[in-house]
Amino acid sequence: MNLSVKIGSLTLKNPVMTASGTFGYGEEYSEFIDLDRLGAIVVKGLSVVPREGNPTPRVVETPSGMLNAIGLQNIGIEAFLRDKLPFLRRFSTPVIANFFGDSVEEYVSAAEQLSGAEGVHALEMNISCPNKQAGWIVFGTDPKAMEQVVRAVRKATTLPLIVKLSPNVTSIGRMAKVAEESGADAVSIMNTITGMVIDVKRRIPVLANCTGGLSGPAIRPIAVRMVWEAYKCISIPIIGMGGIMNAQDALEFLIAGARAVAVGTANFVNPSATVEVIEGIGHYLLDEEIPDINDLIGSLKMVPRMQS
Amino acid sequence: MNLSVKIGSLTLKNPVMTASGTFGYGEEYSEFIDLDRLGAIVVKGLSVVPREGNPTPRVVETPSGMLNAIGLQNIGIEAFLRDKLPFLRRFSTPVIANFFGDSVEEYVSAAEQLSGAEGVHALEMNISCPNKQAGWIVFGTDPKAMEQVVRAVRKATTLPLIVKLSPNVTSIGRMAKVAEESGADAVSIMNTITGMVIDVKRRIPVLANCTGGLSGPAIRPIAVRMVWEAYKCISIPIIGMGGIMNAQDALEFLIAGARAVAVGTANFVNPSATVEVIEGIGHYLLDEEIPDINDLIGSLKMVPRMQS
Amino acid sequence: MPRYCNAVVDEHGFVSRHFKLLRLRPLSEMQEPKAGQFYMLQAGATSDPLLKRPFSLFKREDGTLSFLYRIRGKGTQSLARFRQGDSIRVIGPLGNRYPVPQGDFIAVAGGIGIASLLSLLEGYPGRAHLFHGARSAEELVMGEEVKRVAKEVIIATDDGSAGMRGVVTDLLAVRLGMTTEPLLPIYACGPTPMLRELHRVVADKEVRCHVSLEEHMACGVGACLGCVVKTTSGYRRVCKEGPVFDMKELAW
Amino acid sequence: MPRYCNAVVDEHGFVSRHFKLLRLRPLSEMQEPKAGQFYMLQAGATSDPLLKRPFSLFKREDGTLSFLYRIRGKGTQSLARFRQGDSIRVIGPLGNRYPVPQGDFIAVAGGIGIASLLSLLEGYPGRAHLFHGARSAEELVMGEEVKRVAKEVIIATDDGSAGMRGVVTDLLAVRLGMTTEPLLPIYACGPTPMLRELHRVVADKEVRCHVSLEEHMACGVGACLGCVVKTTSGYRRVCKEGPVFDMKELAW
């Protein structure tokens, strides 16, 4: 049985990775699972300059989901390469560096800095960030801004380049296409959906940042739909994520067209979620007698329904 | 204590209405609650020509939500006016007719037909429908298409005109602004978010229609955020909806800026949800010593947080 | 009379591996249910599971309502966790009813379909020829109750662990084929594939056949249009115009 | 040793109107916890509630873990529904610990904060001067246990139904003001407003003061950066570098 998939030039032993920002730099969950079993480790979003992040509360639970407004707190690329990457190099699992900036230049420097490092196997651009230079337009919701930043980063790295799309758009298919045409090797679908919870007693937003990103099972039907929509528009691989809690959820994404999947919020609920997803996918392939996971990807059938 | 609010020229005795498509034409739930208590009754979406709707399954549950793909089944405006409206006229509660079409002309005829009828107090345009004449572009996700259809309907009716916005857009603020500028008296925020669930055993979409609209508590944080975003952009009233299950949820919308709220999926779970929301809002105003609900609307405070 | 109220779990236990029997005591007086009607039962305490689930009334006695159900997915798994003393919100009785049988009749139950048919059988003891199909002997729950009220019980199981090995509609087809008198009316409840097979079996026969259908439901009261079935006169709501339909009216 | 495992509810009951005591028997051997550490407990059986909730270890005995908690919102309401025999997934022990007290010490507990402090008191019986604040007498749960292990118990309640009427930090301020010897080290756990008040009280004093903080948590293991607190050296994770912090390090 083959579980291995390719994302650009990168080969993963299985299609299950961690979602950025939900797995730190790998250390914390190494106490719970064997990191060698993962398809890839995607680390917390990095920037050239370290970021302090937002005041608290930064997280709040919502029905079958959670909002987070961490504010991209991170130690900066330099400290990551020096203090965190050596630990990750001990494992055979490829490391994908998620990064961001607030200008095209910052994205480019971040990509350059990360590309040189031994043990960084691919880059994932988080484009759900506002462009400081262009009136705080979010890169990921404006096709032009996105094209510009992806093209610039594409020139700056030879590593496989994954563009992580924002779901806060009218057409995910169009944005995926722009990413493809701008040189991305793959797209991740999807980042969190902007949401908000109000403390009605105090009449203030619960999160100090006011809004936050919605993740978890609540958004899964939206994420599966977006993967399926994008799959019809592009030919580069899709990494699917959004509310995956178990193997069955992951299979929905694969069948909809995702080449790989990422497990995010589920790690918080179940520190062994990633490993259980990998095992569950294996069992499914056995049960269904599918020898190669690549035969499952995008295998959704549209059948006309009998009227019951 | 004043619970009464105004939507255009329409005065509601309280800000709680039913969400279109979740309350039929009022008859079914009249066995459970006193329809006279409602702020308004919004009926299932109507079209000039009756619609058969989609094959089944039409509904499927998701984490803290549900997808529906009813396919806008309805008896047509003529039958509505003849067979359903007389029943609703027995109550003091204003009736808001939700309607749609698949071309600008159909929208206009629907609006005209409904405007003449005694007992229709306002119109709510569902613009989450594709325009057959313009390559099936969804009216509600394209500012130009929306402007065109709203302007045309505006000319066709003197009733208060509510435009029900689609959440499947990059900027709800912009769409709300377009609706306002095109002559809407109010906007409803929001319709369902497109989603999809896959039967992994059979590798087919669970819904016969493939995708469906996500509603219920899962989407509430997104809906509250959209109301708040739109509130900052427009000055016409907003009717907020999406996952309201109880008074506290409704209060989030009011505080975020909604002049009124609609209860949808909650009716299915709790047939007296609307009445409980009305009562709960009353208790809250008493407890908080707010004499007029209009003082609560949009009262969200942004306070800088102390670091804890 | 309110059709939405709180009920307390009076008893809740397994009757076989995947089947549980739930007895509820409604806290308000509710309408008197008729054979074939169903209730929407709260399945969880939070918004996941969100929707209520439809279950046929299995038995009504001493002011309690009993439901017999199979644990299938999230909703029934969650329902199965309610315990004695817990409270459950209930909507019902809902839907139409089995038409009153004149004289003897045939009942065809597939698996948990017996839950819906038992109250019909009990209403007219000694008049039903019951064709009861199940996956295995283990799933033929409530065998004793059934025998007491039916005139005759014919059993088929997929694995042959009780009665004939095979599907119950085949047994019925044989019986109908042998009969020379006018055919008895048929009442059926079971999985949709069984009902479709039944449809085929009776297609060319002079027989009144009423079936209780299942569809995914959101509201259960006719408001959402989620649960429709195609009939000769267009889509009809299973929760409102059904769940019992004349087989002839189904556009199958 | 696994820090994520299944546990069975051994006992679960109310100790006062809003407080419950939950005793769990982990099904695998777990790491030995230290005073001040906490566990993330599964709060529901479905995805609502979704996240685990953090609770201080209240007591460890005979291979069981006990937690004392106040029912507040959705998560604790849901947790309160678990019954004897149910299984609950548990992550822990997590976080740092109270530094080992040298000699006598002062403990300041606000409300449910006693849950975290009790294991410290039990580890060093007869050495704690406990200042215990609560809304009312009813919320002074575990009074007997506390008295047995503390050297002295000083009580304040908001409504005066037990001890002094007022806040416990005022009593502490008076005590510290009267003391002429070097001040005993302070260990505190309670609602953030109480800890802030304590911060004020000790600000100008020569005293070591360790506080156990609360923050909204998603992961509990240091991965999400949801639970930070501002310290003199930047944001620190309450679940990892805490929950116990030296008051001096907090940028309050």
Ligand SMILES: Cc1cc2nc3c(=O)[nH]c(=O)nc-3n(C[C@H](O)[C@H](O)[C@H](O)COP(=O)(O)OP(=O)(O)OC[C@H]3O[C@@H](n4cnc5c(N)ncnc54)[C@H](O)[C@@H]3O)c2cc1C
């Ligand atoms: C009028 C009526 C009466 C019924 N009476 C009984 C009964 O007495 N005993 C009993 O065990 N079952 C009965 N059912 C079926 C029962 O409602 C479903 O088994 C239950 O809703 C499944 O919920 P779930 O969340 O456990 O399963 P899911 O995980 O949602 O799905 C499991 C299976 O059940 C089907 N299903 C899901 N939701 C529904 C739904 N709302 N209606 C029908 N099928 C559904 C799915 O297609 C799937 O095949 C009845 C259904 C109807 C419509």
Ligand SMILES: Cc1cc2nc3c(=O)[nH]c(=O)nc-3n(C[C@H](O)[C@H](O)[C@H](O)COP(=O)(O)OP(=O)(O)OC[C@H]3O[C@@H](n4cnc5c(N)ncnc54)[C@H](O)[C@@H]3O)c2cc1C
């Ligand atoms: C390290 C630590 C140890 C704790 N030990 C105990 C204990 O032993 N006993 C006890 O009763 N409580 C303890 N708490 C607090 C407990 O975690 C919260 O009361 C619980 O998570 C509330 O969940 P809820 O869903 O019921 O409340 P919610 O409805 O989520 O909120 C109710 C209140 O609890 C606060 N809250 C919500 N989530 C958290 C969270 N994850 N962490 C902290 N506060 C939160 C909210 O701000 C709100 O004020 C501890 C918290 C921490 C961080």
Ligand SMILES: Cc1cc2nc3c(=O)[nH]c(=O)nc-3n(C[C@H](O)[C@H](O)[C@H](O)COP(=O)(O)O)c2cc1C
């Ligand atoms: C606490 C938290 C922090 C996150 N941080 C990042 C980040 O730094 N960069 C990024 O691209 N995505 C980030 N995400 C988004 C996730 O990687 C993922 O896209 C999203 O959570 C949906 O998946 P899930 O529902 O499985 O969590 C974060 C999500 C969470 C919950």
Ligand SMILES: Cc1cc2nc3c(=O)[nH]c(=O)nc-3n(C[C@H](O)[C@H](O)[C@H](O)COP(=O)(O)O)c2cc1C
């Ligand atoms: C079964 C169903 C049918 C609906 N039909 C319509 C409709 O005909 N017209 C419309 O504008 N919105 C329709 N909606 C959307 C609701 O009016 C509402 O905007 C949405 O469900 C969000 O609110 P809720 O989460 O409270 O249900 C429908 C929703 C559901 C669940």
Ligand code: FES
């Ligand atoms: S379930 Fe809503 S109409 Fe039948």
Ligand code: FES
């Ligand atoms: S709760 Fe996730 S870092 Fe502390």
